[in-house]
Amino acid sequence: MERKIYPYRNLLTTILLGIFIGGIVMQCNDPDIDMATTEDVVITGYFEKEPSRFSEFMKVLELSGNSGFLGAYGTYTCFAPTNEAVQAYLQKKGVSSVDALDVNELKKLVRFHVIQDTLSTAAFTDGKLVKPTMYGQYLTTGAVNVEGTSFIRVNRQANIIQGNVHTANGIIHVIDHVMEPAALTIAQMLEQDPAYSIFLQMVQATGFYEKLNTVATNPDGTTKWLTVIAQNNTTFANSGFASYQSVKNRYSHTGDPANPGDSLYLFVAYRILPDIKYIADLVTAPSHTTLAPLEVITTRLDGEDVRINADLFRGVQEPGAVLDRALSDFAATNGVLHASRDNYTIKIRIPYAVHWDLADQPELRLMTNDFRKPGRTVNISLGTLKDVTWGGAATNTIQYVTNAASSSDPYVWGDRLTMNIRTGVIPWIEFVTPLLVKGKYKVWICYRRTNFNDMQAFFDGDPLPRIFGLNPGPSYPSGVTVDEAEAQGWKLYTGSANTSWLGRQIGTIDVKTTDRHKFRIVGLTNRGGSTGNPFLSDMVHFIPIDKDQVYPRINVDGTLVPRPN
């Protein structure tokens, strides 16, 4: 038997040997092994491919020792000036070649042209880019039109002539001028422009000069940016101020502008924002803090005008002050300088009672078929109201409900919001309040009494102490005067003083800034059915603590019922 197998074994060995050798030979024939993960060119590779456009900038990168990282793995955005751009820069500097420039200067220059992120032009706005350059300063973007041709302009210095070149380690935007970082502080910019002489004197007298003249850094090494909204002498003149002296006479009530309590000091402090905010940043948030303690400015875009403090105050639309776009958005080493076309300062406002109808939302007002029309129920989806948001499933709605035509329910304006506030349905709902003047207020929540879930309110994130809603729904105390009831935290807020419509005092708040604030109601329990009905909310009252808390009561048609004599 063994003998018989032998020849086959030989054959087997030969075949195996053949496959083995063949394998080696075939491997030898295939030396093209990819050593790189990608064949895409990197940023420097792109420049090397096109020396006719980028040889000069490549030289700058090499001299400054920066070609290394732009040729390695990473995510960069590089604004690359063309050869003509670099030559124009050299001419401006009075040298004939790149080698003649100081290496440290070149390093700064390159870092000002590189951002450690990939930013295509789709991320550009009218303001600064989302990340600073490696040099530390931000670049701004915008668009300009030159004789019918539009360009994206970077930092008011260079136009993009070829955008969004994608390479393996980032994006290149080819620009037609070398960009130079800002060299002056905000204070120096004010100093250099004689049109700001009055404002500069104010800055100097109030002691803010030093702050505006230093590039301070945060503990993490980033710059402590500042934004100044100045105004020039013409603006002062238009408001009746011919000189610094006249401004001082008008505002400096203590006679010492350096005193932090002095109104002139506050005037200047109110013009400084503790961050870097270009116009695009100013118009995207409704309010901004200033260096004046607890004073904010509000901003909004009206057509093309950026208006400061154009607030709706007690039903009157104030015009506010308009920013001068041409004189704004100027970058400094420590921030940005804007100019206002109108004089403005801190407004002294006295707190007043705000009887806030929760259902009075601008989007609901547009629903003319439903708003304050009898017998309507409108389901409102999340996202419909810009000032009201809530948690829970995205499909959960709240209801805007109006009284049936035959109803004598005393809901103010005959309407309410029905919100199923409980941990399992709408765990929280948050409103933006009307403008509240800074001061202390008692907060009253006004609703139709029934069995609800337990709820608690939060003002700007701070809890208000008294829990409301509850089951069984507590009722108005019997046999007491309105003032005794008030002492227990109750009032009847409707014109008919119906005891089923209750005002519950839920706490006292200290409104720090004159602004619109956040008012949130949070559900604490998850009862359903008749033990935890949806909350029937009518109003929230913010009443200054030294004002009458119970009166005026409010009729269905919104008219006020004063305290009987």
Next chain:
Amino acid sequence: MAHKYIYKLLLIILLALCTACESWLALEPQDAITRQEFWQTKEQVQAAMIGCYASLLGTTDNQRSIAESMFLWGEMRGDMIVPNTSAVAAELEVVNGNILATNALANWRSFYKTINYCNTLIKFAPDVLRTDPTFKQSQLNAYLAEALTIRSLLYFYLVRTFREVPLKIEPTVSDQDEYAIAKSTEEEIITRILADLRQAEEMAVLSYGNHAANKGRVTRYTVNALQADVYLWAEDYEHAIEACNEIINSGQFGLVGGGEWFASQFVSGNSNESIFELQFDVQKTNPFFDMFATNRRWLASPLVLEEMYTIDFTNPENKDLRADGASLRSDGRIWKYLGLDAERQRTVNESYAHWIIYRYADILLLKAEALAQTGGGAEALQIIDQVRTRGNALEATERGIDPDDISGLTDYILEERARELAFEGKRWFDLLRNARRDSYSRLDILISMAVKSAPPERQQSIINKLLDSNSHYLPIFYSELLTNKNLVQNPFYLR
């Protein structure tokens, strides 16, 4: 002996196998029909024609449908819609004025696909006259008119959206065909469209003897409607008025009553006012439910209700019949394609509101626009008034315009078109047509639109970009540039 039989049997089997071999070698596809086998009977021509229409309703390859593109191209750069939370990145980039060549909304593939269907029919349908004796020349002409008109309509969309596109009028049937076609100029494309439409006008039928077909297929009135629109775009006002008059004087169309405005035109569809509309139905629902109801990618801009229609706060009963509960809902839903009446919303299975391409009120207002340019201001005002009265336009939107005030008439007609044709994919083209007239003498129309509607943090950039007329057209999609080396990108998008 047995062996002999076995051999014989084997030989027979071999023979059988050999015959089978013959059919193995056939190169005709087994699961499809070739062009040479098709184009034999008139039924096949009809099937091909219906295929062209079907391709307008939706695609089989997940490309954006033509109806959706018609909406987006016509509205997203205007001021009547705003993106909602589920708008996709490409849509937000358009609204932010940051359109790149990689933006998928610049993909024109579904348009060229249908154009190729039309090209194929125009080329091969005449051959059927030889193979099918029951196929009459008049029938062939009617089909040719339909295909020419659909192709012209699509090129008109392309030329308004991209300005310069490749003009492909031969079908793609073999590998030898020229694929890399360079762009034609706007003038060349418009000239071709008008020539094709003149030919179509002579051949098109007036009626198919069936109401739905009269609204869903190309009739001579469809050709006239498209002619009016194209002539107006080309600033040839006399011919535009002539084309409008063909429709107006036909007696086949009229304005539906104000109370019926929404129900008959947008809920039932194929109204007396309709000239040509895409016939979505239960089997082929429209793309709008996903856009406006489920995800709400787009909402009506708050400006539409507040400033375009306006609200009579003193008497809310007095309202524009085309506003809340018709074109839109006050919560911002685009209601034209969602509503069953003023209150009830369609379910996803009921989402087959038609997409109206031309209707009588549109033609009236196009005529008014042409009249305003040619000294017919008084008649133009009458037409505006006719449309306003029907829609119960509010007094707050009425303008006392002098018949000689061309600029004022232009603005008034634009405003009325916004109210009447809201969300019908007309707005951006209306704005652009009026802005670019007489070498952009009314560029301010686009600028003031941007002032009102651009996102605040990008408003200034958008305004400055709009000053460049190249920015008014979309870029050529990057993949087209890769596959067709003869295409040249719009210079605005190279920067």
